[in-house]
Amino acid sequence: MTEAAEATDAQIVKMIVFTVGEQEYCIPILSVREIRGFEKTTALPFAPHYVCGAINLRGIILTVIDLAVYLNIQPQANNPRRVVVIVESKNGIVYGLLVDRVIDMADVNIDTIQSVPEEGSSLSGLVTIGNRMIGVLRLETVVSQLVEGMASA
Template sequence: MTIQTKADGAGEEFLAFRLGREEYGIDILKVQEIRGYESVTQIANAPAYLKGVINLRGIIVPIIDLRIKFRQEKISYDQYTVVIIVDLNQRTTGIVVDGVSDVLTLSQSQIKPTPQLSGGMETDYIRGLGSVENRMLILADIEKLMGVEELAAIDAAARAA
């Protein structure tokens, strides 16, 4: 697996966020903005992780709760819950996370390959593991995280709204 880094060798920037007790990172270039969680318009017969849609300055944006997608227990919405607006395969999409911590620049030496896990766990969306001081981030490819069926559900929700 090859990690693309900037030509100047300065490293790659990731937005760090929390889901439960785990910390994840996504490519900062995919992030459009970070917003507080607000109520959504629900779409009938949508998958559970697709909370609904919001109108963001005239654009209908599907909102996906990654905590539900990752089957986390006890999901609650509080003042720290945020929506990260991302560009997902040229579609503006919001992802609900427990909180955003910071933007980190990781050098190639700080990014370790994804360990081989057995038991049929899906890990294709994991680009690697980022190591910064005493922190370990799961570096996610946000586009691979959403499979073809999920992208179709997102598109259908946006059209239905």
């Protein structure tokens, strides 16, 4: 989906901006399927620590990733505004990202994304809008870790 957007409009991608802890992150809006409130999840055995558990989205079972844990950020435990952003990957895998707050939408020029030397490569880079720094989440990494992460165990 993001690729399609990039192909037709090489420069500008619409992003949805949310906060996790103190920082802001964004993902392409076209990969977002819906946003829903956080509800009780079912714990999954042997799941990575950042997986909250599974939820039922109208008959589909999907896992919710606690982005705060995933990104090594102090989570805001009792934040009532926490929402799950349901994301669908290019190969059809649906999963949820638990974020603290969805705040904004922004047009991001791909060329202005500055890469970061981050080891886990969970970010494709940083963009600055005004004086805000926003991390661009690399969804491909997230989903591949989610799906393949633990075949050996």
